[in-house]
Amino acid sequence: MSWLNKLLPPKIKRENRADKPSAVPEGLWSKCSACEAVLYYTDLESNLGVCPKCNHHHALSARERLDALLDPEGRREIGAEVRPVDILKFKDSKRYPDRLAAARTETGEDDAIVVMQGSILSQPAVVAAFEFKFIGGSMGSVVGERFVRGVQAAVEARAPFICVAASGGARMQEGLNSLMQMAKTSAALQLLTDARLPFISILTDPTMGGVSASFAFLGDVVIAEPGALIGFAGPRVIEQTVRETLPEGFQRSEFLLEKGAIDMIVDRRELKRRVAELTTLLMDEPALQ
């Protein structure tokens, strides 16, 4: 820590912008963090956060994601009434309620998932999207419960269930309750199986730990976005364990496709159409117009 930092009172939040690649910053211009191309902000936006120069898929917020998948009309949010509580009175350098409040301020969301019922190219669907900026998209009780309510809504509406994951794993601050969300979400998929409704799992950058090791790979079709980091253990943990450098592209979507772990890699700009086609095929419905 530099002497300057020490002088600043701890309450002043210092944001070190240099080591945080801005995904889609506001303003007229933006720079792609992958290829450094200078782009019009509107260019990025009209490409759903995909760099038109290098195809890098920048992170999307949960609501941007839902906008990219769902038709604008006839949407209904599911499980918004479910809110987090601090069961363990968890405190590390920060109290858990303070972390929740900070995440709420930063993202405008109450927890790390947003679930919405609506339609994809006029086909009914329920879509759950993770908000990575909310405590690393971590899965605690609220994520688990909203996920399950989304599944139930899909069954009721006889619609497919689509989940877009972006998560560092289970939420430490809720302790074992978070671990149990892995069992809860995975078990809930039975309801879709019994109703013969498709579960499409879309893995985006990053999908790790407890989310990766529960429902994420249980999709009837598992899709990944290009270049996403997907795995059980984080690369740093693996490196420390095996004490060797990881192979190039390890745990990236392309690597997973080669290893047979996922069905396909789909460019975000084609995702909506692909999901609609896959679900109509699985449900043996007429082809899209």
Added chain:
Amino acid sequence: MKPTFLDFEQPIAELENKIEELRFVQDDSVLDISEEIARLQKKSQELTKALYGKLTPWQISQVARHPQRPYTLDYIQGLFTDFHELHGDRSFADDPAIVGGMARFNGQAVMVIGHQKGRDTKEKIYRNFGMPRPEGYRKALRLMKLAEKFGLPVVTFVDTPGAYPGIGAEERGQSEAIGRNLYEMAKLRVPVICTVIGEGGSGGALAIAVGDYVNMLQYSTYSVISPEGCASILWKTAERASDAAEALGITANRLKTLGLVDRVVSEPLGGAHRDHAQMMNALRRVLQEQLKDLNTQPTELLLKNRFDRLMQYGRYREEAA
């Protein structure tokens, strides 16, 4: 077997050493010091009782990892007869970090599955310190499906630092293997009883711990992340593991209070490793009772109860829309 003492047990270790010395002296001495030995033994017991009466969560995780703690194969030997170990996932390899097979419990045929740690260095490496790779979870699932086919109840023993974080494990789908087990265990059409006997390390533990009864031994732990892992992320140093252990709520009693486990099985004074036989008896009684209960339940009810219980995991509040 001479017990190994943990750091916080040093006062007990000193007393026990003294007792040993006196015993040695007594052998070739005309003086009768048996009274003194008895006095020290009583003191040692009282000290153990006092120490174990107020263990911190971090101390409990040390006991859970004690090198002399009974492991899955010890429980299999102590509680079951006619054990026939089955090997392999049928597609890649046999993972020695998970053992399983058919056996009899009080004469009833069951499938028993558990994580297995090693005692000496060579076996520790062979068992990969109880950290399974995907083939271990797939073997476990294969055995569970076999149990389902023949209507055998499944009894699992959980004792792992976690699923192995290695290159090969990732390449072969560690995540998928764990997730698949969670899904399948939730709807396995036979009774499933799970007992955490040592370390319940995160997803790697949960992958064989979805069942109708979840028990924990008194000094076992069950956690979303290891105290060291949590400390290095949230406190930026693994040195704060004891704070993390406290915050995470990983002990049997705490988890029972939180409604996340059904039963805490008492351990002998000073931990399960002090008296394997007594530990076996305590666990036998619990398994007996639970198996008896589950044996009478119709499959549909069993599955409904298991599902409902999974769905009620988690604490949240509901705000009026």
